[in-house]
Amino acid sequence: MKTGLPKIAVTLGDPAGVGGEVILKALADPETASSAELIVIGDRAAIDAAEASTGVSFEGLGVELRECGALGKEPIAYGELRAEYGRAAVRYVHDATMMCLNDEVDAMVTAPLNKEAVTLNGMAFSGHTEYIAELCGVKGSRMLLAGTKLSVIHVSTHVSLREACNLDTTRIVETIELGNEAMKLLGRATPRIAVCGLNPHAGEHGLFGREDEEFIKPAVEACRTRGIACEGPVAPDTIFFKAARGSHDLIVAMYHDQGHIPMKLLDFEATVNVSLGIPIIRTSVDHGTAFDIAGKNLASEANMKAAIRMAVTMAHHRWTQAARV
CATH class of the missing domain: 3.40.718.10 (Isopropylmalate Dehydrogenase)
Structure with missing residues (x-):
């Protein structure tokens, strides 16, 4: 049976939304930060924007950033619907899913993305759950x-x-x-x-x-x-x-x-929000990108903290079940 802290991948979501802000504020809570080995999946430009709006230093959190290279170095335009932001958000989800499937992490937590921004890339996309299920090779999610x-x-x-x-x-x-x-x-x-x-x-x-x-x-x-x-x-x-x-x-x-x-x-x-019928643990906030308040440090991190707690709980219970089997 596994022991210690589970490893959790956290995706940044749409860079123009509140994902980066709620993640930084959630991880600024010592109880949340110490509950798991957390790896943020995203790009430095989105982290820089979230730092500027929240006043939270990412380096001071002691959390790893797994850079995807999906964005350039241009400043993030909060609240704007852009194809490149939708493409980046999907890349973060893809990489986190692969980390779960390859047993690099025990679970993943997703910040919100914007379906319309994703579809601007010509990609058929109905939601996180369906996309992750497709990556996992299952249909019954x-x-x-x-x-x-x-x-x-x-x-x-x-x-x-x-x-x-x-x-x-x-x-x-x-x-x-x-x-x-x-x-x-x-x-x-x-x-x-x-x-x-x-x-x-x-x-x-x-x-x-x-x-x-x-x-x-x-x-x-x-x-x-x-x-x-x-x-x-x-x-x-x-x-x-x-x-x-x-x-x-x-x-x-x-x-x-x-x-x-x-x-x-x-x-x-x-x-x-929890995805079922897939071979990995995935939890998510149950709110959207909130473009209207993005970049204003108004979004509550409570739902993100709850999603991280649930991923940790499910990982521990899965370890216990595996040990019994």
Whole structure:
């Protein structure tokens, strides 16, 4: 079994956004900085800009910078949508992913990038989770939002609502199983899982649609036979209230907004984005590039600190699981 501090790669995100600022401010906290061997993946120009806006000296943090050479030495234009910034942000994610796959680090934490800036390079890009899954050679990735009170995993994320309504029982089963294993990595020995319905009131026994009975109920029953403590389909409009008060550890949402809206209302700053279904540990802040406040030292580092803490926790639990195996 591994011991000591895990090694964590932290990507800078879009250079024109708040990624560099929240990273420097997070690492200025001694508790965060001492929780792992941290390696920042980015470019010196982005670090210089973050130092100027925050007043935090990177050299004084005792953290390694792995320079990618994706940017020149020109000053960063905060808040500007640029193809070269999107290209650099993707390069940081690529390099951190390769470090994880090559066992150079135990986990990666990503600062936000801008999807539009990435696509300006002619690259089809729907999000971090899907891109990292592609690099890892897997297709069944999922997004988990993990908070201090509650966690949510999504059957579908970055697709249209019309497409998300095309349910598949096998995909729902896989989502429940991935969520169950992820919660164990977060320290829940027997996670209590509630599976949302798709329709109002979980279909009301077919009155508001048949998808809940035809696709979701069989998935829940299949997972229960495999020893997973799950129930559903449950009414989406009430389960989050109950779960936030302690009835469940994890909710399975059928689509993006069904899970994201209540989680961000419950605890935006402490909610961490986790990629599942991939062979590496990846956590992320659950906010965007915030171009409107970038370079003004207004962005809170709380979410970045939470993402680093969760990566450390998951790395330690993975070590423990590997030792048992």
